Amino acid sequence: MSKRRIKKIAIIGSGIMGSGIACHFANIGVDVLLLDIVPRELNDKEKAKGLTLEDKEVRNRLVNDSLTESLKSKPxxxxxxxxxxxIKTGNMEDDIAKVKDVDWIMEVVVERLDIKQQVFEKLEKYRTPGTLITSNTSGIPIHFMSEGRSEDFQKHFCGTHFFNPARYLELFEIIPGPKxxxxxxxxLNEYGEKFLGKxxxxxxxxxxxxxxxxxxxxIMSLFHAVKDMDMTVEEVDKLTGPVIGRPKSATFRTVDVVGLDTLVHVANGIYENCPKDERHELFKLPGFIDTMMEKKWLGSKTGxxxxxxxxxxxGSSExxxxxxxxxxxxxxxxxxxxTxxxxxxxxxxxxxxxxxVNGKDKAGDFYRKTFAALFAYVSHRIPEITDELYKIDDAMRAGFGWEHGPFQIWDAIGVEKGLKMIKDEGxxxxxxxxxMLESGSDSFYSVKDGNSYFYDIPSKKQEKIPGQDSFIILDNIRKTKEVFKNSGVVIEDLGDGILNIEFQSKMNTIGGDVxxxxxxxxxxxxxxxAGLVVGNQAKNFSVGANIGMxxxxxAEQEYDELNAAIKYFQDTMMRMRYSSIPTVAAPQGMSLGGGCELSMHADKVVAAAETYMGLVEFGVGVIPGGGGSKExxxxxxxxxxTGDVELNTLQEYFLTIGMAKVSTSAYEAFDLGLLQKGKDIVVVNKHRQxxxxxxxxxxxxDIGYTQPVKRTDIxxxxxxxxxxxxxGTDSMEDSNYISEHDKKIANKLAYVMAGGDLSEPTLVSEQYLLDLEREAFLSLCTERKTLERIQHMLKTGKPLRN
Structure with missing residues (x-):
């Protein structure tokens, strides 16, 4: 069988979803052809320019506007x-023939079967046999779409459903057609995991x-529970957010972001197409939703x-x-x-x-009612929507940002206890x-030899979840592979001679114990x-040093102790750099301050694509003091x-610290000099990291690691x-761009990065720079305004400009 490679993809439809998917394929290095329809009439701007419907600028207006809008969106x-x-753009009339040269065609047009069928008819005229062709639909049955198409088309056709936003939500549903x-x-299953990071x-x-x-x-279950239990929007969002491992936007704020119309469209689809669903009536919209739809109160998009x-x-907002x-x-x-x-x-x-679920108040009632309904519902969806229960949990974690899927929550409560709750709720x-209980399995999941197993209904046995061989799951190995533990870290043996240091402090801050x-x-x-990895599977790698300490x-003016603490941090970073074994840092999520410094001192960084890295110490009134300014x-x-203006290069690195720049991805961290091209690498699927x-x-x-020699040639x-x-700092203060205290911090950093006030360029050692860095950090800690900044950050989590 020839090995498929995806070098080029055509995406048909450039709406929010189509443009988002196009960007994500561009993220992983694939060439994208993004096509949309030709506008039927000129807009005012085009009329003023004297353009006609035949001009390329007009013909590609829809696709170009959509992509531009998408690239401007945040995140x-x-x-x-x-x-x-x-990403190259075009339209469905002039450029459709180009689909003959792509490896995959994906349709992302409006959710209407007749339009999708027309698009497939057009595409089939130009598609090269053997080319993958898929539809990103959120609910139209796949078997309807390929009706009347050729044998080759049907063999290579299926649904590939991304969730919005395509870069951030990990779920990639693959839905086979009849042929x-x-x-x-x-x-597609392997490609989604390995290349798309899904x-x-x-x-x-x-x-x-x-x-x-x-x-x-x-969500519909919650909508009905709100009315039955006389609850407010705030109460539901409080109960369905981070406390149960769901996104901060919880329920109602999430619906506002996604759009009420989107939710209603899918709910109506389920109501119409699932008459045998035992909770069929639940998908009927409550009165308040009908009213909101009529009034166009659809969420963020309508204000x-x-x-x-x-x-x-x-002028303030509320x-x-x-x-x-x-x-x-x-x-x-x-x-x-x-509760x-x-x-x-x-x-x-x-x-x-x-x-x-043991709560004695309204919150306890709410959790018993909603979890009981959810557990009962998912039990009935097997084998209707999938044969394996773990796929339901995977889908909810990856598509809806839940930390635990329904069967995992049920396990956490206890299967027997969950059954009693379900019965009590009718x-x-x-x-x-x-x-399952009769067969001797008292849980939906189990862990054996570091692997996760799930209860397989047909065989009535716990079976190994497939695809784990390319993952290391720390939760599964922590108990059996622990080599050392203190209050800040657990050190695990990953096998093959490699140890892992996993931070366990709050927000993975770096204090004395870490x-x-x-x-x-x-x-x-x-x-x-033989080697060492520093990595964890928490939401964030590390938010930096323990600023409370x-x-x-x-505040107590214990400057000798503070000096010793900073030196201990610096010495630890240098030990990472100059140990006799290779060290690899594996940052993901927020990797700020000390977390960034630690990564910069490893021999190599294997960063997750979603790594937000930065030296942010200016926000608390100091400079990077754990080797970051030196590095x-x-x-x-x-x-x-040779021939560079060396001052300009140095200034760029100075500004990265001075403006507390944080990368919005691992790739941007290369641009900021926080990761190094040719040395550090990026992994798109964080589960493989x-x-x-x-x-x-x-x-x-294995290739023979040699302990590096300490540098004296800087x-x-x-x-x-x-x-x-x-x-520069004088003029920035004069133009009110920075405060007096900002200038003081920037000047301290300038002194370190210039190597002091030496009369001419000089070669110095790393230790020389570390001593300057520590001295500057300490002197800033004696400033009242720095203490105000640290205190404000500890209280509010936000930087203070003073």
Whole structure:
């Protein structure tokens, strides 16, 4: 069988979804042809320019406007603005013949079967046999779409459903048609995981597939519960957000972002096409939703939905909330529940579920009612929408941002307890659940030898979840592979001679316990192992140093202790750099301050594509003090080339720190000098990241790793650079661009990055720069305004400009 390669894809339809998918293919290095229809009439701007309907600018207006709009949206659909050049635009009349040269054609036009069928008829005239052809539909049955098409078309055709926004939501549903070749499904399944960085789920051709069938049920169930239990919008959003591992936008705010019309469209589709669904009536829209649809209160796109942002007379803005009884907007009310107070000390979300369903207040009633309905519903969807229960959980985690899928939540509560809840709420489960308990399995999942298993209904046994061989799941190996543990880290043996240091502190901040753990990991690896990875599978790699500890020492004026603490941080970073074994950092999510510094001192970084990296210390009134200021100086001089204006290069690195720039992706971190081209690598699928990091550490060890020699050859520019920086900060203060304290911090950084006020360019050691950096950091910690900044950040989580 010939190996398929996707070098070029044609995307038909450039709406929000089509443009978003085009950007994500461009993200992974694929050439994209994005096509849309030709406008029927000129707009005012075109008339004023004297254009006609035959002009290319007019004919490609729809596609070009859509793509431009998409690229401007926040959060950005593209990893790096330069990647947009991989997308070529065109229209369905002049450019359709170009689809003959692509490896995959994807249709993303309006959700109407007749229009989709017309598009496929046109495409078939130009499609080269053997080319993949798929539809990104969120619910139209796949078997209707390929009717009347050729045998070759039908063999290579299926549904490939991305969730919006395509870059950020991980679910990639693959829905076979009646004649889809198995080879096509296997290819797309692997391609989704490996290249697109998705969780691929092969679904059955049932209305709304897996993610939307369960997700929309869950939302509709809440809509009805709100009325039955007389709850407010704020109360539901409080109960269905981060406390249960769901996004901050919870329920109603999420509906506002997605658009109420989108939700109603899918709910109506399920109501019309699933008459035998035992909860059929639940998909009927409650009265308040009908009214909102009539009034076009669709959410963010129409300026109001369940929430409405208004401008007050003084220019400030305020968010009002919809009262579901009166359907008037009112001031927001804070929601408070005793049950939630009991979970405040429980860090792990899965440990909270038991407490939540035992609640004696309205919150407890709410959780028992909604979880019971959800558990019963998902039990009946097997084998209707999928044969394997883990696919339902995968779809909800990857498509709706839930930390745990329904069966995982049920396991956390206990299967027997869940069954009692379901019975108490007047629901029934499918018979296979009783069969599972009779067969001796008392949970839907289990872990054995570091692998996850699920209860397989036909065989009545726990079977291994496929595809895990390319992943390392720390939750599965932590207990059995632990080598060392303290309050800040767990060190695990990943096998093949590679150790992993996993941070376990709050928000993965780096304090004394974490630094002790990093030193211990290096010591253990140097003694008995071949290499070391620093990585975790939390939401964020690390938000930086423990600023609470720094604040306490500075406020108490314990400057000797503070100096020792900073030196300990610096020495640990240098130990990462100069150990006798290869070190690999695996950052993902927020990798700020100290987290960024640690990554910069590893031999190699294997970053997840969604890594937001930056040296953000200016926000708390200091400069990077864990080797970051030194490292940016070293990297600037390492990029000096003969004939360069060295001052300009140094200035770029200075501004990265001075403006507290944070990359919006790992690829942007290369542009900022925080990652290094030719050395560090990016992994699009974050679930594969640790396995790749381990592989890279092993590779360096296998080819013969040599301990690096400490550097003494760093060229600093002295007074020449310092003078330029000081003139710059003066003029920025004069034009009110920075405050007096900003200038003080910037001047301290300038002194470090210039290498002091040396009279001429000089070669210095890393230690020389580290000493300057530590001195500058300490002196800033004696400033009242720095302490105000740190205190403000600790209280509000936001930087203070003072």
């Amino acid at each position: 950005s659909p593209i990893y790096d603005k330069a990647f947009a050049s991989r 889809t070749d198995q080879e096509v499904l296997d290819f 969780t691929s789920v092969i679904a059955k051709d049932t209305p709304a597939f897996i993610g939307n069938r369960i997700g929309i049920f869950s 109001q939905g369940f929430y409405k942002k208004i401008r007050k007379d003084d 968010i009002l909330t919809l009262d579901l009884e009166t359907l008037d907007y009112r001031d927001s009310k804070r929601a408070k529940f005793g 939630l107070e009991q979970t405040k000390t429980i860090d792990k979300v899965e440990d909270r579920f038991e407490v939540l 629901h029934e489960v499918d018979s296979w659940v009783a069969g 630094l002790a753990g990093v030193n211990k990991g290096i010591e253990l690896a140097e003694k008995d192992f 720094i604040f306490m020492m500075a 940016m100086t070293v990297r600037a001089q390492d990029t000096f080339r 640790l396995a790749v990091a381990k592989q890279q550490a092993k590779l360096m060890a 060229k600093v520019l002295g007074k020449q650079a310092l003078g330029m920086f000081l003139v």
